[in-house]
Amino acid sequence: MLILAKNELYRLFLSPLAWIILALSQLILAYLFLTHIDYFNQIQAKIATIPGAPGITELIAMPLLNNAATLLLLISPLLTMRLIAEERRNESLPLLLSAPLSSSEVVLGKFLGTFSFLLLLLLLISLMPLSLSIGSQLDFGLLASGLVGLALLLSSFTAIGLFLSSLTKQPTIAAMTTFSTLFLLWIIDWAGNTQLTSDSSSLFSWLSLLRHYETLLQGDVHSSDLAYYVIISVTFLVLTIRRLDSERLN
């Protein structure tokens, strides 16, 4: 399982895709980071007088993490699309299926490989707000809650992408369906916002990937939010395992 994860990560870095994703996402987020700092500089004088005003973490780090989540929503389908669809296309899947590995090991290996790449990306992103601690005081609790939220979000992105990649032979189809699914889950609570009272809307807002992330970004760590991401990830991983098993039967 760990061998597969290592292999997955290693092969990812052999392709230019990994490096381009790392470089360009850093570039975009660094630009956004600077604009957030710029904005903070402008209003700093005004809010300095207000007691209990939002600090540097709320005004710079959290918006940055919010932007990062949106950006990763776009990026992660590109990473997950190849996981199984491409193996199927290159007909290299028999290598794993005829090795003494169970389907769950194959799926978890692939999941961990991609997830660790995204965690690496997260680490690089977190360096930006952390750099502020050189000249200022950061709210590390809040920052940690935001980073945990983003990590959990990425794990559900990966699990959903992996499942959709296991359904098809065409990586582009996997990317497209993953992106649509993630985007739908992202905006699904917009329906909830308009009709706050009805039952269906509370279901929709519970389903929303964004809603649970927002509470974490505000520093509210609810076990229900953490559980939501774990449930999503586990569900899609189990579905992927089932899918690989049923392929042998059909």
Add this chain to the structure above:
Amino acid sequence: MSTALLKVNQLSRSFGNHLAVNALSFNLNKGEVLGFLGPNGAGKSTTMKMLSGNLAPSHGEIIINGYDLLTEAKQAKKHIGYLPEQPPLYKELTVKEFLVFCAQINQIPSKKSNSAVDTVIERCGLTDVTQRLIANLSKGYQQRVGIAQAIIHSPAVVILDEPTSGLDPIQIREIRHLIRDIASEHSVILSTHILPEVQMLCDQVQIINQGQLVLSDTIDGLCQQMQSSSLLVELLSPPALITLNNIVGVTNVKQLGQNLFQLHYSPDNNPTDAIVSLAVTQQWQLRQLSPEHHSLEDVFMKIIKNEQVA
């Protein structure tokens, strides 16, 4: 029988209403090479996929080295090496990196994995290309990497699905040589539609058509079938046809050319000696005397056709 490394019992597989493999049963003993012959679409690859655990059978059981492939899949798969029609390779890796990965997923302990990789590189003649990317190798070398991947963990049974398809004649010879080398240590199942290959490589032959086993024999038994009961005789000054016909054992004579005759005889009464001595005493000026062979192709066609008639 405890010596059979692979036991297949009533194996069937259907896709929807189409029955691809129908009640296949056979055993493979240690050190044997089993050739799977059949026209395209006969169910060869489906059988191979089932034997390697890539496809679950609809019915039947597969026992590898005492482990049931369906219920003890992990144990059973340790004893299989599989090369599908299309070699399963990660083309962005170098040969060495890929084989190290294969050693790891086949659970070779890390202490032994280096020596296993080195051994297999040497056996498959990959020494010169270890640091090259698989994507840049020729088809023949990619096929060798595929074979290397299948034998790296010294499995009891090696399953090769059309290992020589798409190669040039020199590469085919090299791969055949390699397969024969592998067969000295492992049991091999080989599927092919190239008939001479079976004659060269296999101890046992199974012909499968439309999912059913139509012939299962040793290669010697098959050669017997191929032995026909006719002689080709060329005589510069031949006698009358009736004289040839009267030689003891000859059942029928056919004149093929001015000096060329085809003599049929009953299988238990070979007239070769009689013809030679008669040709000498009667000065027929014998130029050629050869037993006619049916090629494996003829036997194959005969069996397949019989099957279709029945």
